[in-house]
Structures are given as structure tokens and as C-alpha cells.
Amino acid sequence: MNIVRVAIAAAVLVAVGLATTLVVGGKEMAPTVQYTLLDGTKQSSDALRGKVVLVNFWATSCTTCVKEMPHLIETHQKYQARGFETLSIAMAYDPPAYVMNFTETRKLPFRVTMDTTGEMAKKFGQVQLTPTTFVLNKKGEIVQRYVGEPDFAQLHALLEKLLAESA
Template sequence: MKRNTIVLGITLFVFAGFAWAGWANFEYRRQAADKVMAATMPPELVIGGDDGPPSPLLNKPAPKFTLQDLNGKKVSLADYKGKAVLINFWATWCGPCKLETPWLVELRDQYASKGFEILGISSEADNLTDDDKDAWAKDKAAISKFAQQMHMQYPVLINGDSISKDYGGLDAMPSSFYVDRNGIIVATQTGIVSKDEIEGKIKKALADTTAQAGK
């Protein structure tokens, strides 16, 4: 009887090991598939994005804000005065955001030396109250995990919903606002578009509008 119990225990342990390995392998393959899909999507493919009327914020000063990053540090848009900034609203549950983020990481690395930065603003925590500490901790952990997996080296800010009204309500994710060196929104984006189109809008934000006006 004792021997049978030991054998049963070993068998259950082995099955549990296989089950865990299978889940881990599935999770790894899922993450790899997301990256491959993002990397191999044809440049001309557009999913959603920019089909509606122009944003009322276009050609106007970007609304000011101050939010916390994942370390609790306060970060303001004003901190990046003189730089071109892509304000990118996203969420971990947003499928298109998973496709777009690797492109943003690459483009940020490519244009950072020219005075370009991305502020990745998470809109993860919808309708949470300030005293809901457990929910905030859970959302923050999910955001941090996503940022690490995607190698997001640019500032990642939380509680984007607190400024969503200032930026038009954010009816879809991702939503992006391209701010030039003078603090003016020169391009917007709702949904995901091609990497080439994102790069074109970054170049527009980087353009020296003062020099162009003098020509």
C-alpha cells in the first residue's frame, strides 16, 4: 500500500511537471509569435488608424500633464521642452499595442540622438479610485512586466486615464500624439498604422519649423 502511494505521488509529480512545461512553452511561443508578427507585418498594412475626422488638438499646444513612472518619479511633459515627443497611450490588453511597441522601441533608438523621445502612457487602470491599493499594485505589476518584455527603454507612465479627457477621450488604443520642438501637436494617430507612417510623423515632429518658416 505504501509503495503504491509513493508511485502515485511520483506519477502526479511527473504529470505536473509536464503540465507546467507545456504552459511555459506555450507562453514562450505566444510571446515569440507576437514579436514575429510585429516584425514581419508588411509596411503598407494599416490596421484601423486615422480613418476618422482630424483630432481637434491638431496644430494646438499639447495639453500639459504630470504623471508618475513605474518607480514613482513624477514626469512632466514640460521636462522635454525643446524635444520632439511622441505621446503614446497604450494598455497591456491592447493587441495592436503589442504589434506597435517593437517599432516604437526601434524608432526611439534610431532618433533619440536627434532630440526625440517617447512617453509611453499606460491606460491600464480604468475607473480605479486612489485608495484601491491592491488593484493599483496589480495593474502596475502588469505594466512593468509588459515594459520589460518589450524592452521599453523610454519613460513608461501610469494612470493615463486621468488625462484622457484632455487628449480627446482616447476612444481607441493605441492613441498617439506627435509633439514638435515647440510643444505643438503636428500629427495624431488612432489605432495602429504602418511603421513607415509612424516614422514619417516622427520626422515631421523633429522638423525645425522655425528654420522652415524662414526659408
């Protein structure tokens, strides 16, 4: 009987915590990650503050990731001139040669890095499913998370809104 009470109390605390987060409306800050682009350039996500950013976790073995990539390219090209950046993060299990080949043959126009240690996926909340995409506002707050392919019309509407906001 004590176990049941403890379980109920834990469930209530979790529910209250979730409700508080929703009521307060606080947005979660995106984690700071250090990464190396495929060209060897070392960068930090902090350098992207002040821009609207799409962070996409993907893998070359993921059919949905491959299917959505042309839409990500179009989205990047459509909004890049307005202060939009795309950071594409290949999962730790993806062979580096596959990622390099995919990036070159598809002529990906945005930042591509490999999460060779799995640390970036951990920092973004234990990302395990691909594709997983985060949209960050100019302050670096996570405003949307998609697991699976986004609805690109809805994503574009969100980007229009975020790009119109001041930092």
C-alpha cells in the first residue's frame, strides 16, 4: 500500500511540474554545443545566437531523413538571406564516409557536422530517433521540436513568424 501512495505522490509531482512549466510558458534554452564541420572548421552553437536556427539530427540510413533533405535544402535557401541557419548533425552511428559522400553528392548548402561521440544528441535531450529537428528563436530558445519529418508548410509559417521578431 505504501508503494501505491509513493507512486501516486510521484505522479502528482510530475503533473504539477509539467503544469507549472506550461503555465509559466518558459522556453528551454538550446544547449551550447561545440562541433567541427566537415571542412574541419571548429564552431560553437553560441555563434548562431541572433539568428533563427534549425537543428536537424539525421542519419544516412534513415529513409525519412533522406526523403526530407531536399525540403531542408529548399527551406535553408529560402530563408538564409533573412538570418536563418541550418545545423545538420549526423548521428554517432552514421559512418563518416557515408555522411561525407551524402553531403557532397547532394551539395548540402548548410552546416553539417557529425556527432561522433553522441554528446550533442545527449545535450539536446537524448535524441535517439531520426529525424529529430529543433527550431530555435533568435534568443537561442527551443520553440519547436519535430520527431519525424516536419510539416514543411507549418514549419515555414513558424520561420516567417520567428524571422519577423526582434531578438
